[in-house]
Each structure stands twice: as C-alpha cells, then as structure tokens.
Amino acid sequence: MNTxxxxxxxxxxxxxxxxxxxxxxxxxxxxxxxGTAAILLAGGFAIYTYQALAESSARTTGHLxxxxxxxxxxxxxxxxxxxxxxxxxxxxxxLADDAxxxxxxxxxxxxxxxxGDKSTVMVAAGIDPDAEFAIKGPFLALRxxxxxxxxxxxxxxxGEALARSLxxxxxxxxxxxxSTTDGALxxxxxxxxxxVSTGVPELxxxxxxxxxxxxxxxxxxxxxxxxxxxxxxxxxTAAARxxxxxxxxxxxxxxxxxxxxxxxxxxxxxxxxxxALGVIIGVxxxxxxxxxxxxxxxxxxxxxxxxxxxGTLPAQLVRSFALEGFVLGGGGALLxxxxxxxxxxxxxxxxVQMPPPxxxxxxxxxxxxxxxxxxxxTLAAMLGLATAASAWVARRTVRKPIVDALAxx
Amino acid sequence: xxxxxxVHKTYRLGQHVVPALQGVDLELHEGEMLALTGPSGSGKSxxxxxxxxxxxADAGEVTLRGREVTSLDETAATLLRRDAIGFVFQxxxxxxxxxxAENVDYPLFIAGVAPxxxxxxxxxxxxxxxxDAHAEHRPDALSGGQRQRVAIARALVKQPALVIADExxxxxxxxxxxxVLELMRAQGHARRAAFLIATHDExxxxxxxxxxxxxxxxxxxxxxxxxxxxxxxxxA
Numbered sequence: 230m231n232t233x234x235x236x237x238x239x240x241x242x243x244x245x246x247x248x249x250x251x252x253x254x255x256x257x258x259x260x261x262x263x264g265t266a267a268i269l270l271a272g273g274f275a276i277y278t279y280q281a282l283a284e285s286s287a288r289t290t291g292h293l294x295x296x297x298x299x300x301x302x303x304x305x306x307x308x309x310x311x312x313x314x315x316x317x318x319x320x321x322x323x324l325a326d327d328a329x330x331x332x333x334x335x336x337x338x339x340x341x342x343x344x345g346d347k348s349t350v351m352v353a354a355g356i357d358p359d360a361e362f363a364i365k366g367p368f369l370a371l372r373x374x375x376x377x378x379x380x381x382x383x384x385x386x387x388g389e390a391l392a393r394s395l396x397x398x399x400x401x402x403x404x405x406x407x408s409t410t411d412g413a414l415x416x417x418x419x420x421x422x423x424x425v426s427t428g429v430p431e432l433x434x435x436x437x438x439x440x441x442x443x444x445x446x447x448x449x450x451x452x453x454x455x456x457x458x459x460x461x462x463x464x465x466t467a468a469a470r471x472x473x474x475x476x477x478x479x480x481x482x483x484x485x486x487x488x489x490x491x492x493x494x495x496x497x498x499x500x501x502x503x504x505a506l507g508v509i510i511g512v513x514x515x516x517x518x519x520x521x522x523x524x525x526x527x528x529x530x531x532x533x534x535x536x537x538x539x540g541t542l543p544a545q546l547v548r549s550f551a552l553e554g555f556v557l558g559g560g561g562a563l564l565x566x567x568x569x570x571x572x573x574x575x576x577x578x579x580x581v582q583m584p585p586p587x588x589x590x591x592x593x594x595x596x597x598x599x600x601x602x603x604x605x606x607t608l609a610a611m612l613g614l615a616t617a618a619s620a621w622v623a624r625r626t627v628r629k630p631i632v633d634a635l636a637x638x
Numbered sequence: 639x640x641x642x643x644x645v646h647k648t649y650r651l652g653q654h655v656v657p658a659l660q661g662v663d664l665e666l667h668e669g670e671m672l673a674l675t676g677p678s679g680s681g682k683s684x685x686x687x688x689x690x691x692x693x694x695a696d697a698g699e700v701t702l703r704g705r706e707v708t709s710l711d712e713t714a715a716t717l718l719r720r721d722a723i724g725f726v727f728q729x730x731x732x733x734x735x736x737x738x739a740e741n742v743d744y745p746l747f748i749a750g751v752a753p754x755x756x757x758x759x760x761x762x763x764x765x766x767x768x769x770d771a772h773a774e775h776r777p778d779a780l781s782g783g784q785r786q787r788v789a790i791a792r793a794l795v796k797q798p799a800l801v802i803a804d805e806x807x808x809x810x811x812x813x814x815x816x817x818v819l820e821l822m823r824a825q826g827h828a829r830r831a832a833f834l835i836a837t838h839d840e841x842x843x844x845x846x847x848x849x850x851x852x853x854x855x856x857x858x859x860x861x862x863x864x865x866x867x868x869x870x871x872x873x874a
Contacts, residue, residue: 234753245735535731538692539792540720541748542713631692635727 243552257521258561264510265565268607273597275499286489288365291457292466298481307412308338312452328465331364334453336444340407344395353437355444364459374399374423383443384422388436392424409449417447428591518615522622534634543627550623551616558615562608573597639832640666645698647684658684660855671833673843676852682836689834690802691715720749724793728805730785732777738788739773745796763795783814794825803835819845
C-alpha cells in the first residue's frame with residue numbers, strides 16, 4: 230500500500246514537472262501523438278490489407294488445396310497427368326467434416342480459343358459453377374451476359390479483354406482447342422454465356438471458365454487437377470489440414486497461404502516498409518523526448534543538487550525523470566491512439582477510394598483495421614522509448630557532484 | 639556530534655590548485671549553534687560541504703555522531719544525509735512544483751516514514767513556523783521570509799542531528815532575518831539539533847553559541863565565548 234502511495238507521489242511529481250514548461254511538453258507530446266497515430270494507421274492499413282488478401286486468397290483457392298504431390302512440384306507433360314481420380318468419393322468424405330463448407334473440384338488447362346478467324350492462347354479452368362459461385366460470392370465482375378450454372382454444358386465465361394480480342398459477345402460461338410491426356414489435339418465448340426473481369430488486366434486477356442464436364446470432355450479425362458476445400462473459418466485451417474492429411478497421406482495438402490504468392494509478397498513488402506517507418510518514427514520520438522528531457526535536466530540541475538543533498542538517491546531521481554518521460558510519452562501516445570481511432574472511424578463513415586494497385590484494374594476502399602495487439606504494442610513501445618530516453622538523459626546529471634549541481638546557474 | 643580533525647581540501651581551477659582548507663580542526667556539540675564567518679574564499683562553504691557530506695576531504699578526518707564519514711561510499715553518505723542532516727540554503731532551494739506541505743514532507747517521504755506520521759509531523763512543523771495556513775500554497779506565492787521558514791521547516795522536520803545553513807539570512811530584510819533567526823534557535827534547540835552556519839550577518843553571529851573566524855582555509859581566531867543564555871538552552 231505504502232509502495233503504491235509512494236509511486237503515486239513520484240508520478241504526481243513527474244506530472245507536475247512535465248507541466249513546468251507547457252509549450253515544450255505540448256510539442257513533445259504532440260510529436261509523440263503524431264508518431265503513434267502514424268504507426269497505428271500504417272499498421273492498421275497493413276493489417277487490413279493482409280486480412281483482405283488472406284480472405285481473397287482463401288476464397289480463390291480454398292483454405293486447403295488437395296492434389297497429388299507432383300501437381301505442386303512438376304510441370305505436366307500432358308493435361309491432367311497428375312490429376313486426381315476418384316475425386317467425387319473424396320469430395321463426399323470431405324463434406325462429411327463439420328468444418329468443411331464446400332469442396333470445389335477444378336480442372337486447370339491451357340490451349341487455344343478461336344473464333345474461326347483468330348486464335349489466341351487461353352488459360353482455362355473447368356469448375357462446378359453453382360458451388361463455385363455459391364461459396365466464393367461475387368469474386369468476378371460480370372461485364373456482359375450471365376454467369377455459368379452447373380446445368381450449362383459447353384458454355385464459357387471469357388475475360389473481358391479476351392472477348393474484346395476475339396470480338397465475341399454473349400451468345401457467340403467459339404472453339405476451344407487443347408491436348409488430351411493422350412497427347413492428341415481435341416476441340417469442342419462452346420457458346421459464350423458472359424464476359425467477366427478479375428480486376429487483373431493481364432489475366433482478363435487469357436481467362437476462360439467452363440463447366441467441369443465440358444473441360445473433362447475436351448481433355449478426354451475424368452480426373453480433376455485439384456480439390457479446393459473451403460472451411461467455415463480461417464482459424465480452422467491448420468487443424469483441418471492435419472485431419473485431411475491423415476486420411477489421404479499419399480496426397481499433398483497445401484494451405485491457402487502456401488498457394489498465395491501475391492499475399493506473401495505483399496506481406497513481406499509491407500512488413501519491411503511499415504517496419505522501417507515504425508523504426509524511423511521511434512527514433513524521432515526518442516530524439517524529441519531526449520531533447521526535451523535534456524533541457525529539463527539542465528534547467529533543474531540546481532534542484533537536482535538540492536534533492537540529492539536532502540538525501541535522494543541518484544536512482545530515485547533517475548526514476549523520477551523516467552516517470553516524467555513516461556507521463557510525456559504516455560500522454561502523447563494516448564492522444565495518438567485517440568487520433569488513430571478517430572481516423573479509423575471516419576474512414577468507415579466517409580469512405581475513401583484508393584487507386585488500383587499495380588497490375589490491377591480496380592481500386593479498393595481505404596480501410597484501417599483496429600488490432601488490439603498493435604495498439605498495445607505501439608503504446609508500450611512509445612512508453613518504453615520515452616521512459617528509457619528520459620532515464621538515459623538524466624543518469625549523468627543526477628550523479629554530478631552535489632556541490633557542482635548546487636552551484637549551477 | 640561533529641568533529642573535523644586536520645581536514646585539508648583543495649580545488650583545481652584549470653592549471654591552478656587552490657587550497658580551500660588547510661588543516662582545520664572543529665568540534666560541534668549537540669544542540670549547539672556554531673557560526674563560521676570570514677571573507678569570501680576563506681573556506682566557510684567548504685566546511686559546510688564536508689560536514690554536510692556533499693563533498694569529501696582530501697585529508698583529515700570527519701566524524702558525525704562518532705562515525706568516521708570521509709570514507710563512506712555515495713549511497714551510505716546519501717542515506718546518512720537523509721537521516722541525520724538538514725540543509726537551509728541561501729536561495730531557499732524549495733521545489734517550485736511542490737506545495738509548502740509537500741516541500742516540508744519531502745525528507746520524510748524519501749526516508750520512508752509512514753503517511754499518517756508524515757502528515758502529523760508536517761502539520762506540527764508548519765504550525766511551529768507559522769505557515770500552517772499556507773500549507774497548500776506553492777513557494778512562488780510566498781515572501782522571501784516565508785520561503786526561508788519553509789526551508790527551515792524542511793530541514794528540521796526529520797529531527798536531524800545536524801543542520802547545515804549557508805547564509806540563511808542573506809536574502810532577507812532585517813525584520814524577516816530576525817524572525818528566521820529566532821525560529822532557527824527556538825525550533826533547533828527544541829529538537830536538540832546542532833547548527834553549523836556560514837554567515838557574514840552580524841545579527842546572526844551575535845545569536846550563535848560560538849563563532850569561528852576563518853581566513854585562507856584556516857581558523858583565524860580561537861572560538862568566541864559561549865553565550866550564557868545559549869548554554870542554558872543547550873543544557874536544558
């Protein structure tokens with residue numbers, strides 16, 4: 230109890246000292262507040278981006294992707310060389326797991342698409358349209374026509390740039406050409422159901438979606454390239470992977486982040502950028518607090534001598550100055566937290582649209598995630614830096630000979 | 639209570655070595671008020687610094703309450719100052735962000751005295767120096783005389799064995815100086831504290847039990863006669 234009261238007394242003393250030079254303290258706390266807010270907003274933006282990309286990645290591939298190991302490590306000589314047979318039975322078993330919401334078979338292949346006059350390269354996928362759109366939601370922007378349904382046969386959705394290149398529109402006929410699993414060339418005629426955009430112009434120049442049965446007919450195989458397993462929540466990924474791997478030990482099971490090269494690249498880039506930003510801001514805060522406290526210590530040298538003469542231990546005075554830094558840094562950091570929360574809230578009420586990232590055709594709303602760990606860590610870092618900087622500045626003066634300190638003018 | 643034997647102290651000013659004390663012997667008894675006087679540079683403040691354990695002698699022996707203190711490390715010296723020595727400075731040296739009560743309380747606070755006891759002792763001390771009505775005021779709201787009374791209260795509140803006072807009346811007008819002197823005598827003697835005072839103030843010299851005159855770092859004159867009245871107070 231007495232210890233708490235004593236600490237309170239030292240804290241009150243520190244707060245009173247912090248208010249001695251109000252303008253200097255206001256500048257110090259203000260810069261700390263701006264630094265804190267900058268870290269929280271930049272960090273919140275990064276976290277929001279990670280979350281959005283993670284969800285997008287998991288929505289694209291599934292939380293788990295099951296295939297033969299060679300599918301992930303080797304190129305195929307012919308389509309579906311490493312494909313999965315008996316996938317329908319696997320799908321049934323997987324759907325029996327409580328955590329599994331959907332299992333999407335996927336046939337990935339490439340070939341040519343032709344309108345009779347012009348042929349171009351396509352990157353195609355055979356999907357189960359109803360299940361795909363039900364689980365993924367509106368992951369493609371429909372530009373014209375309609376989306377595929379599972380009842381459709383030999384119909385396709387084209388990337389809008391590819392449709393433009395082939396002068397094709399919904400209802401037009403095209404021919405898909407690809408090698409079969411035997412290495413022979415095969416072709417099927419298809420009708421365009423709709424044109425779509427993925428938001429990535431380069432992808433839209435090559436993209437073809439068709440139904441699973443049509444793709445298998447073109448490739449002359451009943452295999453699929455992989456199964457995408459969609460779970461009820463992101464956090465269930467690791468446990469589900471273990472369960473699935475235990476049942477099919479011969480298959481490779483990758484998680485969404487192992488598939489998400491773009492996510493990993495963005496995260497690595499942002500971690501470095503925002504990490505460097507955080508270090509720079511931390512250094513600025515240390516300099517500002519150090520400067521303010523150095524001036525305070527010089528101004529109070531005589532008082533330090535008096536307090537030492539009265540029997541105050543150097544460590545007690547270092548602690549007092551450290552608490553003063555704690556008060557200044559803490560006040561600034563709390564202001565910064567409020568500022569960051571205000572901006573985060575304001576962006577929800579007044580949305581700001583960001584321009585499209587490089588390689589994309591669509592912008593995205595600027596949003597800042599609130600992350601308790603980030604807030605606590607930033608607050609602790611600011612408090613720690615301000616406290617340590619103040620203690621560091623004070624440590625020499627409080628050990629100055631008392632006679633010299635008392636004679637200081 | 640305090641004894642200096644053959645104490646030497648020199649200061650270095652650039653290339654020059656300045657002898658501040660050259661073999662000073664001095665003894666101060668419990669409850670005694672001893673004044674040191676002499677021209678500037680005679681060594682008064684140096685003796686106060688050595689007796690107050692804020693500086694160290696180059697040679698000789700300083701004992702406080704029978705304990706040799708020249709070889710104490712910094713922490714031990716600080717703790718001894720905290721427990722046994724009070725200071726009254728010429729410029730008052732009150733902490734401006736503390737109230738009068740907090741300034742007086744500070745020595746008790748750092749000594750770890752329980753809050754309830756501290757409150758009682760501070761209240762009694764402030765009443766004794768006539769500043770109980772100003773307990774919550776800041777020092778800058780007080781006159782010079784009031785500030786020095788606060789400083790005296792701060793020095794005496796922990797009931798020290800020794801009070802070091804450096805020119806305690808230098809910044810005060812005559813009437814206020816008289817009040818402060820009377821207060822130091824009355825409160826100091828009531829608490830049997832010994833006073834070691836450096837001063838040029840003749841009024842103060844006249845009220846001390848003994849006066850030592852210093853010149854060039856040596857005691858220039860034999861101790862003056864002890865004031866009968868003071869002797870009586872000391873032995874009371």
